[in-house]
Amino acid sequence: xxxxxxxxxxxxxxxxxxxxxxxxxxxxxxxxxxxxxxxxxxxxxxxxxxxxxxxxxxxxxxxxxxxxxxxxxxxxxxxxxxxxxxxxxxxxxxxxxxxxxxxxxxxxxxxxxxxxxxxxxxxxxxxxxxxxxxxxxxxxxxxxxxxxxxxxxxxxxxxxxxxxxxxxxx
Numbered sequence: 001x002x003x004x005x006x007x008x009x010x011x012x013x014x015x016x017x018x019x020x021x022x023x024x025x026x027x028x029x030x031x032x033x034x035x036x037x038x039x040x041x042x043x044x045x046x047x048x049x050x051x052x053x054x055x056x057x058x059x060x061x062x063x064x065x066x067x068x069x070x071x072x073x074x075x076x077x078x079x080x081x082x083x084x085x086x087x088x089x090x091x092x093x094x095x096x097x098x099x100x101x102x103x104x105x106x107x108x109x110x111x112x113x114x115x116x117x118x119x120x121x122x123x124x125x126x127x128x129x130x131x132x133x134x135x136x137x138x139x140x141x142x143x144x145x146x147x148x149x150x151x152x153x154x155x156x157x158x159x160x161x162x163x164x165x166x167x168x169x170x
Contacts, residue, residue: 031058034095037078039086039110047078047094051106054096060104061164069137070104070161076130077108077157085112089154104163111154115147134159 033054037043051074056062074094081092089111097105116131131145134157138145143161150156 030100031098032095033097034093036091036093039082039089039092041082043082043092044075044078047092048074051094051096055098055104055163058098059166060098061166064164066141066161066163069141069143070106070163073134073137073159073161074106074108076134077106077159080116080130080157081108081110081112084114084116085110085154088112098163100165102162102165104161105158106161107156107158109150109154109156113149113153113155115149115155116157 033050035047035050037047037050048071052062052067052071055067055070060067078092078094081089085092093107093109095105095107095109119129121129135145137143138159138161141161143159146158146160148156148158
């Protein structure tokens with residue numbers, strides 16, 4: 001996976017539906033899957049299941065803490081997109097990419113031009129902590145988050161995290 005000058009992963013500047021894929025020129029095999037969901041509450045569950053099934057097909061060990069973290073982050077990011085951009089977008093795009101070294105990139109794009117910000121949330125509030133949860137999970141797992149505006153409006157939230165691949169039985 002490419003690295004920025006500071007050593008953090010160089011996250012793609014493209015729409016998840018246009019992610020970097022093969023044009024990065026790496027010799028290692030890369031896997032990529034993009035799908036869209038409507039901006040409805042049911043889409044969180046659908047996106048989480050799609051990501052889980054995709055990672056299973058790619059032999060990612062779904063019993064690890066990193067796999068649990070990916071599923072929780074997908075849930076948070078899609079929920080945020082539905083709640084905050086659902087009225088401005090006809091779909092939410094989710095892209096999952098994995099290279100042979102186990103570096104996972106996950107991007108969620110919505111049509112709202114505003115970037116997520118940390119909020120002061122009352123202690124007993126039931127919502128408003130999504131991005132704080134994402135950043136905390138990534139920090140604990142050694143991952144990274146990058147949010148960027150999209151050229152056609154809206155934004156893409158990218159996360160990078162290392163996951164464990166199962167080794168085929170011999």
